[in-house]
Amino acid sequence: MVKKKDITNKIKKYLEDGIISAKNGNLEEAYFLFNRAISEDKQNFKAYINLSNLEIIKGNFTQAINILKNYIDIFGFEINIINHIGKICSNYKLDKDLLSLFEFCKINSKKIENKLYFLYFLKGIFLEREKNYKEAIQFYELSIKCNSNFDTSYINILHLLEQTNKLEKFDFFLKESEKLITSKDYNKYFYYFQSLLFTRIAKYKESLDIIEKFNLLIKFQNHHEIYLRLLNIISKNHEKIKNFKLAFEAITKRNISLLNSKDNQKYEPKEIFDTIKKYKKFYTKKNVNYINAGIMKYPDINLLFLVGFPRSGTTLLDTILRTHSRIKVLEEEPILYDCRKEFFESRNNNLLELKNITNVEKNKLRNNYFKKILPLLEKSQNTIIDKLPLSIIEIGFIRSLFPESKIILALRHPCDVVLSCYFSHFTINHAMANFLNWEKTIDFYNKVFDLFEFYERELKINYFKIKYENVVKNFKIEISLLLEFLNLKYEEKLESFFLTAKKRDRISTPSYSQVINPLYASSIGRWKDFKNIKNPELALKKWINKFDY
Numbered sequence: 001m002v003k004k005k006d007i008t009n010k011i012k013k014y015l016e017d018g019i020i021s022a023k024n025g026n027l028e029e030a031y032f033l034f035n036r037a038i039s040e041d042k043q044n045f046k047a048y049i050n051l052s053n054l055e056i057i058k059g060n061f062t063q064a065i066n067i068l069k070n071y072i073d074i075f076g077f078e079i080n081i082i083n084h085i086g087k088i089c090s091n092y093k094l095d096k097d098l099l100s101l102f103e104f105c106k107i108n109s110k111k112i113e114n115k116l117y118f119l120y121f122l123k124g125i126f127l128e129r130e131k132n133y134k135e136a137i138q139f140y141e142l143s144i145k146c147n148s149n150f151d152t153s154y155i156n157i158l159h160l161l162e163q164t165n166k167l168e169k170f171d172f173f174l175k176e177s178e179k180l181i182t183s184k185d186y187n188k189y190f191y192y193f194q195s196l197l198f199t200r201i202a203k204y205k206e207s208l209d210i211i212e213k214f215n216l217l218i219k220f221q222n223h224h225e226i227y228l229r230l231l232n233i234i235s236k237n238h239e240k241i242k243n244f245k246l247a248f249e250a251i252t253k254r255n256i257s258l259l260n261s262k263d264n265q266k267y268e269p270k271e272i273f274d275t276i277k278k279y280k281k282f283y284t285k286k287n288v289n290y291i292n293a294g295i296m297k298y299p300d301i302n303l304l305f306l307v308g309f310p311r312s313g314t315t316l317l318d319t320i321l322r323t324h325s326r327i328k329v330l331e332e333e334p335i336l337y338d339c340r341k342e343f344f345e346s347r348n349n350n351l352l353e354l355k356n357i358t359n360v361e362k363n364k365l366r367n368n369y370f371k372k373i374l375p376l377l378e379k380s381q382n383t384i385i386d387k388l389p390l391s392i393i394e395i396g397f398i399r400s401l402f403p404e405s406k407i408i409l410a411l412r413h414p415c416d417v418v419l420s421c422y423f424s425h426f427t428i429n430h431a432m433a434n435f436l437n438w439e440k441t442i443d444f445y446n447k448v449f450d451l452f453e454f455y456e457r458e459l460k461i462n463y464f465k466i467k468y469e470n471v472v473k474n475f476k477i478e479i480s481l482l483l484e485f486l487n488l489k490y491e492e493k494l495e496s497f498f499l500t501a502k503k504r505d506r507i508s509t510p511s512y513s514q515v516i517n518p519l520y521a522s523s524i525g526r527w528k529d530f531k532n533i534k535n536p537e538l539a540l541k542k543w544i545n546k547f548d549y
Contacts, residue, residue: 011037015046027054045071045080052084061092079115086122098126109138117146121153128156133164144176151177151186158193167200188219192226195233204237224261228254232425244529251423255436258428267433269440276393276451282351283396285458291400294359295366302383303402304486305336307392308410309448310435311420313468314389317410320471320479320497321385326488328381330373332388339369340397354400365401383486390431392448395455407463408482409452413549414540415527418442442539449543467547472521 018033031054037047048071055064068085071078082105089098101107107119120143127136140157143150154177161170174193180186191214198207211217211234220226231254238247258264306321306329308314315331322329343365347353373384385408391398398405422441426432434444455461464485470478480490527536537544 007040011040011044011047014040015050018050022050022054022057027057030054043075045078048081049084052088056088056092061088061094064088065094065097083118086119090122090125093129095126098122109135109142112142112146114146117143117150117153120146121150121156124153124156128160133160136160137164137166137169144173148176149180151180151183151189154180154186155189158189162193162196162200167197171197188214188216192216192220192230196229199233199236202240204240207233208237208241224257228257228425231257235423239529242529245533248530248533254425255422259433259436264428264433264436267428267430269430269433269437269444271430272393272434272444273447276447278351279393279396280451280454282354283400283455283458285460287355288396288400288459291354291357292362292403295362295401295403302487303405304383304385304408305391305395305398305405306385306387306389306408306410307395308389308412309392309417309421309445310389310426310432311417311424312389312410312412313471314387314410316468316471317408317466317482318385318387320494321482323494323497324383324483324488324491325380327383327385327486328373328377329385329387330376333386334388335369335372336386336388336391336394336398338372339365339401340394342368354397362401369401383488390448392452395452395461396459399455399459399461405462406485407461408485409463409465410468411465411547412468413525413527414445414543414547415536416523416525418445418536418540419527419530419534420523421445438534442536445540445543449546453546465547469524472524 014033014037018030018037021027021033022030031051034047034050034054037044041047048067052064052067055061055067065085065088068081068088071081082101085101086098088094089101102119102123105116105119107116107123120139124136124139124143127133127139137157137160140153140160143153144157147153154173157173158170158177161167161173170193174190174197177186177190177193181190191210195207195210195216198204198210211230216230217227217234220230231250235247235250235254238244238250306314306317318329318331321327322331343357343361344350344353347356373386377384389410392409395407398407418441421435422438424435426435428436431444434440456463464482466478466482475495476490479494483490531537
């Protein structure tokens with residue numbers, strides 16, 4: 001008679017050898033071994049999970065899920081199988097299958113089952129990806145409630161609470177998670193979050209002490225995202241305690257790391273310069289007038305584009321203006337980009353083809369743009385502000401397709417802008433890749449405003465110029481003048497714009513932690529603290545004079 005222990009050891013050996021075969025690329029051998037394990041124990045969930053993983057290696061995600069579903073159909077509910085289905089769906093963004101799994105397991109916030117803690121966690125990830133941050137936090141909380149030792153839920157909720165400026169709740173969950181610091185895996189995360197909290201509450205020296213004491217840069221050197229965030233924190237801490245040289249060194253180290261990242265190798269900083277060169281040749285007065293002839297008017301739509309070089313105060317203006325009862329601000333939504341893409345992809349991305357656009361195509365593009373916007377408006381709102389700073393480059397296209405629209409140009413001292421762009425942590429693309437190099441940041445600024453000056457001269461754009469510094473120093477006067485340009489009246493609640501910011505789920509710009517505070521002047525003239533390290537003044541002299549700084 002075969003002993004149960006012998007069968008268990010045999011199954012264990014099949015599974016171990018199968019995993020080794022899979023790692024060595026011998027999938028057929030692995031498949032054979034996992035099936036031998038199943039022949040010994042038909043309900044061995046580990047064998048089914050490994051068979052599913054073989055299909056993932058082959059890229060057969062549907063088959064991978066079906067293997068696990070078949071297990072449930074035959075043997076009934078098994079939490080490890082359920083969790084693995086969820087993991088596959090979440091990792092590979094198989095949202096339809098993931099939602100079906102949530103429905104099958106009755107995942108909601110009303111009926112809570114401790115064994116489903118991992119699925120609550122996955123629903124949090126799904127909701128966060130869908131930008132439903134409030135509910136995402138709720139499901140991370142449920143996951144922690146069901147399993148207070150599941151450190152990954154703490155990591156996710158702490159990231160999200162900080163990025164949505166919910167610092168009191170952040171502090172609460174950080175303290176709750178302190179019991180897990182005996183875990184080697186969570187220990188470094190706890191101290192990372194503690195250093196982040198200290199920076200957010202202006203305990204800069206304490207934050208630096210934690211980072212140094214627990215060697216966090218070394219511990220996170222293989223976790224690229226947090227490693228970069230730590231360098232941001234270190235830089236900010238040093239700047240606040242006036243160690244400007246060390247602050248600049250930390251940001252330069254971060255930028256070099258970003259430049260060397262494999263994910264960023266595909267971006268070519270010069271591509272945006274080539275685009276600017278093409279635009280200066282194409283968007284002449286003659287061409288633009290020819291293109292926008294015959295466009296249907298939309299007199300009931302008051303459309304404006306809020307543009308400016310990144311870090312010029314556009315997020316501050318966005319937050320102030322969205323506080324107004326008559327204004328709808330679209331924050332960095334790619335609606336204009338999608339409109340542009342819709343046309344050019346059908347014409348082999350040839351800019352010259354814009355001259356051949358028909359009236360039918362023009363009005364279709366405009367209609368599609370407004371169709372995406374109008375459902376977002378509340379009844380009281382009649383003014384739309386499309387905020388995307390680098391749409392400053394696309395003023396030629398805007399003027400071609402929306403000739404009646406107005407432009408709000410956000411300005412800030414050019415030296416402060418360049419320094420802030422170099423210091424900020426943007427999502428990298430062809431344009432933003434320039435901010436990883438000091439000289440290219442300056443060059444990019446110069447080329448963008450050369451293009452704006454061309455638009456200004458050639459297209460006679462209807463724009464309002466507003467300076468960040470004037471908003472800070474003379475809020476009511478400057479905002480009243482801007483509102484006059486928008487044909488709107490001043491509202492007292494605008495002065496409490498930071499309360500509007502606090503109510504928002506998430507602000508998707510580097511300024512997310514700044515606009516929740518009342519106005520402050522400490523960032524004005526920031527560049528002067530670094531002028532002995534890097535001084536952009538001479539290279540930006542033209543714009544300093546033009547914008548009267």
